Amino acid sequence: MSRLKLKAPVDIPAGRAEAEAVLRRIAEVKLEETALKAEMDEQLTRTRKQYEARLAKLQDQLLRMLESLRAWAEAHPEEFAGKKTLEMLHGLIGWRMTPPALRPLRGFTWSAVLQRLKDMGKLQFVRIKEEVNREALLAARDAENLKALYCQVVQEDEFFVEPKLTPTQSRETVEAK
DSSP, X not given: OOOEEOOOOSSOOXXXXXXXXXXXXXXXXXXXXXXXXXXXXXXXXHHHHHHHHHHHHHHHHHHHHHHHHHHHHHHOGGGGTTOSEEEETTEEEEOOOOOOOOOOOTTOOHHHHHHHHHXXXXXXXXXXXXXOOHHHXXXXXXXXXXXXXXXXXOOOOOOEEOOOOSHHHHHHHHHHO
């Protein structure tokens, strides 16, 4: 459950009963927020589904037209006059080289490539990410002089509210007090 953090109080409850009432209202507002988010998600899902079929149909049309243009271009290389691009009335068609990319050979994975590089001593092609191991430093905070390492441990006593997010729980708590 997400905790709510205190900003600046506007109205301070006069007593425990008022504080209980404010907490009950927080729980009610959080429940309403959850319900609105669920309704919004439902509407977004319905809207997405409403357009998916039409968009898929358009995508299919585009792919078929692209394939037909590629087949035409391959069948009529003379139209390109030795160039890779042909300017037409409504745009350009042609071929372009993709940026170079690496792929493992068939039957091999990147893990196998990494191991092969290590075995061959080609460590210049192995990336090693260095970063501070904060968990280890925090665990060793009593044994290490953190100030000498330019670190400090920080903890804050932070006020929070955890509302019970079922309407019956909130009412029962207030009525029981």
